[in-house]
Amino acid sequence: MGRRPVKPASEGRRTIGIDIGGANLKYVCTDGNAASYPFAMWNRSSELTSSLVDHLSQFLPASSWAVTMTGELADCFLDRKTGVEFIVDAVCEAARRIGSQPSFAPEIRFYGVDGRFHRADDAKRLFEVVAASNWHALASQVAKTIAGDATLVDIGSTTTDIIPLRKGRVATSSMTDFQRLVGQSLVYIGCRRTPVCALVDRLWFNGASSRIMNEWFATIDDARIVLGIEPEHPDDCESADGAPRTVARSANRIARMIGLDQTFVSVEQAAKLAVQIMDSAKREIHSAFDAIDQPRGPIVISGHGRDLFDVPEDREVIDLSTELGGEISRCAPSWAVANLWADRSKAALVRKGRPSCDVS
Known part of the structure; x- marks a missing residue:
């Protein structure tokens, strides 16, 4: 299946897509507006509802919210079931609070790796289907609207997804995080x-070759900042040591990995x-890509970490930042x-000739 142009959703019934992750809250409306906010689920889960209300109130009223998630894996939750239930309840409570405003009472559905949308009660019951579903939503939409036969490589702040697409569908039987880690379509x-x-x-x-210190002294973010990627x-202190994300402080954090500091490095x-x-990061991602990829069709690149993947020279590349902006x-x-x-x-x-709240 060849490449197809991206078409905006029809006007009238606005839908806001909500991606609730472990580190970010992301929103896109079918009217073209988008926003992303850092959100450390592992230590801010109690703020989730209020953050959703604050963020979503900035969008024009929408008739529906479509929700996907990965934040249920945050270790503030005992297990994925608890995490899914918490997130579902937070979204519904946010809708209730915003719904008190005139003409704003959104219909809510939660996406699952079964490719279906579920009501809140069903989403909690089918938590294994709803958990960690955002990769499947992205792959499904890319396969339907951008490239039906391709390999999708999506590199975000925490993970890399490598998804084969065939004949307009997601072409992997691995659905859970564990299955995808085993099959290498999920690289952490x-x-x-x-x-x-x-x-x-x-x-x-x-x-000299030095062993490194197995401590959370520095992250890959520090490497990218030092290299100018x-x-x-300066105002962001979401780093390993809580100091600003500047070149000087990132260099100091990296130096700590070999027992040194800015005095010596x-x-x-x-x-x-x-x-x-x-x-090293690139090698790990490419190793997984080689295990997943079938050398036909384009490679679709997505996410703000695309610099971690060097596309083979003989392959067509479709960059979602070019396709979508x-x-x-992001x-x-x-x-x-x-x-x-x-x-x-x-x-x-079209089927029923009237609005419906029963689509699943």
Whole structure:
């Protein structure tokens, strides 16, 4: 199946796609508006409802919310069932609070890896289907609207998804995180949160190979900042040591990985360490890609960590940031789930000749 142009969802019944992750809350509306906010689920879960209310109130009223999630895996929850139930309840409570405003009472559906949308009660009952579903939503929408035969590589802040697409469908039988880790379609490496000690055992410095300290002293984000791939964020202290995300502080964090600090390791030397860290991450992702990929069709690249994947020179590349625009592509699963639901709602209207709340 060849490449198809992206078409915006029809006007009238706006849908907001909501991707509730462990580190970010992301939103895309079918009217083209998008937003992403950092949200550390593991220590801010009690703020989820209020954050949803605050964020969603900034969008124009929508007739429906389509929700996908991965945040249920955060270790503030005993298990995935507890996490799914908590997130579902938080979304419904946010809707109730916003719904007190005139003409704003959204219909809510939760996406599952079965490719269906579920009401809140069903989502909690079918928690294994709803858990960790955002990759499936993105792959389904890409397969239907952008490239039916391709390999999707989506690199976010925490993970990399490598999904084969065939004949307009998701072409993998692996659905849970465990199954996908075993099958290598899920690589727990991203462009922000991955600890350096998860990527390398040793680093070369001044002609010597040093073992690294197995501590959360630095992350891949520090390597990207030192190398200029990611810009500095002096006001952002979401780092391993709680200090700003600047070149100088990132270099110092990397130096700690080999038992040193800024006194002994210059920014230029830290950059050489950063290259080794990045190369290791790229090798891990490429190894998984080689196990999944079938060398036919294009490679669809998504996510703000695309620099971690060097596309083979002989392959066509479709970059979602070009197809959708940078802001929406950063929230690609939200874009996907919004449009999947909007399309199904539209189809239901055509079948029944009237609005329906019973689409599943």
